[in-house]
Amino acid sequence: MKKLNKNFKNLGENYLFAEIEKRVNEYKKAFPNSDLISLGIGDVTQPLPSSIVDACKDAATEMGITSGFRGYGPYDGYGFLKNAIVDYYKSRGIEINADEVFVTDGAKNGIGNILDLFDEDNTVLIPDPVYPAYVDANVISGHKIVYADATKENGFLAMPPKHKADIIYICSPNNPTGATYTPEQLKKWVDYALDNDAVILYDAAYESYITSKNAARSIFEVTGARDCAIELCSFSKMAGFTGVRCGWTIIPMVSPLNRLWLRRQAIKFNGTSYIVQRMAERALRGGFDDVQKIIKIYQKNAKTVTDKFDALGIEYTGGKNAPYIWFDCGIDSWEFFDYLLKKARIVCTPGSGFGKNGKSWVRLTSFNTPERTAEAMRRFDAFWKDFVAVRDKLFTPSKQ
Numbered sequence: 232m233k234k235l236n237k238n239f240k241n242l243g244e245n246y247l248f249a250e251i252e253k254r255v256n257e258y259k260k261a262f263p264n265s266d267l268i269s270l271g272i273g274d275v276t277q278p279l280p281s282s283i284v285d286a287c288k289d290a291a292t293e294m295g296i297t298s299g300f301r302g303y304g305p306y307d308g309y310g311f312l313k314n315a316i317v318d319y320y321k322s323r324g325i326e327i328n329a330d331e332v333f334v335t336d337g338a339k340n341g342i343g344n345i346l347d348l349f350d351e352d353n354t355v356l357i358p359d360p361v362y363p364a365y366v367d368a369n370v371i372s373g374h375k376i377v378y379a380d381a382t383k384e385n386g387f388l389a390m391p392p393k394h395k396a397d398i399i400y401i402c403s404p405n406n407p408t409g410a411t412y413t414p415e416q417l418k419k420w421v422d423y424a425l426d427n428d429a430v431i432l433y434d435a436a437y438e439s440y441i442t443s444k445n446a447a448r449s450i451f452e453v454t455g456a457r458d459c460a461i462e463l464c465s466f467s468k469m470a471g472f473t474g475v476r477c478g479w480t481i482i483p484m485v486s487p488l489n490r491l492w493l494r495r496q497a498i499k500f501n502g503t504s505y506i507v508q509r510m511a512e513r514a515l516r517g518g519f520d521d522v523q524k525i526i527k528i529y530q531k532n533a534k535t536v537t538d539k540f541d542a543l544g545i546e547y548t549g550g551k552n553a554p555y556i557w558f559d560c561g562i563d564s565w566e567f568f569d570y571l572l573k574k575a576r577i578v579c580t581p582g583s584g585f586g587k588n589g590k591s592w593v594r595l596t597s598f599n600t601p602e603r604t605a606e607a608m609r610r611f612d613a614f615w616k617d618f619v620a621v622r623d624k625l626f627t628p629s630k631q
């Protein structure tokens with residue numbers, strides 16, 4: 232008789248975004264004409280720039296003529312895109328070989344699929360709070376999971392623990408906290424990984440949002456990283472590809488994972504579409520400036536939020552190197568969600584959805600228009616002053 236993967240029973244409720252949607256829909260039903268502003272979703276909102284749309288059309292046209300038609304492409308991506316990625320790293324002073332680049336249909340798939348290469352008998356270290364896919368993918372794989380606490384005390388940048396781990400996830404700039412490691416801090420993780428014969432899975436999905444000079448944009452800025460790390464990245468937040476789907480994984484040649492991953496991809500993946508790879512190539516070459524303009528819009532929105540928080544004296548992380556602003560609301564984050572929705576008609580993301588250390592913390596995103604973000608902050612100003620005045624009377628304080 233068929234036996235199902237028993238690990239699925241160990242998954243927690245997948246309830247964060249479903250629960251948000253439920254509460255928002257209930258609110259909309261009760262107040263159909265209310266003007267809600269969402270600063271809650273981790274998805275881009277600006278349309279693709281015309282240069283990237285043109286790349287799509289050009290590639291589709293090619294596919295429609297005999298001389299341009301292409302069937303299955305290479306499992307690890309077309310050379311033109313791999314070379315564009317190599318040059319992208321080179322422009323930041325990092326030497327990567329094209330054989331080390333694997334084009335994927337997004338970073339999320341890579342985050343989960345890479346686990347095919349590891350035995351069940353591995354201990355995985357995951358920061359708390361973080362992007363929920365890491366935990367869930369490892370629950371399905373049956374790995375033992377231990378957590379590295381990211382809290383206000385360490386600036387939401389977890390540092391290596393005393394105990395041993397085999398697989399380490401790092402997300403920097405972090406979703407949800409926006410906190411970003413410096414190369415010196417990452418060096419401590421690289422040393423820990425080398426000492427423990429561990430591998431670092433470095434998620435750099437938000438590297439294109441970095442503005443601080445001292446923030447690391449790649450794990451490969453750190454000496455020794457080539458001997459212990461792989462990097463996952465994505466065109467999703469960089470170029471508005473959340474619905475287009477393209478990403479990449481860098482696995483150094485020295486790692487046995489390089490050959491294993493090529494083998495795995497050849498067996499289970501027939502490549503990203505040619506058209507999408509041409510669009511991705513354009514995002515790094517001819518359309519690069521257009522993509523930067525869109526990132527600037529989100530960065531400006533983040534500054535609209537952080538300027539308001541500075542004026543209100545609210546402590547936060549993120550905003551500077553990430554499209555996320557993370558702050559302590561001092562009460563249960565779901566109660567705050569309801570109150571913010573009711574009083575200011577703003578949708579946020581409760582931090583408890585990202586781990587226990589997010590219990591009283593809240594994520595706002597800059598994925599909206601400048602006008603709506605400014606309007607949200609006008610509302611937030613009045614909201615926060617009122618909230619602080621009534622907080623102790625209406626709510627139970629939440630301590631981390």
Ligand SMILES: *Cc1c(COP(=O)(O)O)cnc(C)c1O
Pocket residue numbers: 273336337338339340362402406434436464465466467468472473477478
């Ligand atoms: C959005 C996001 C990704 C991107 O995933 P894709 O599958 O490339 O869209 C990866 N990691 C984190 C932390 C993210 O927030």
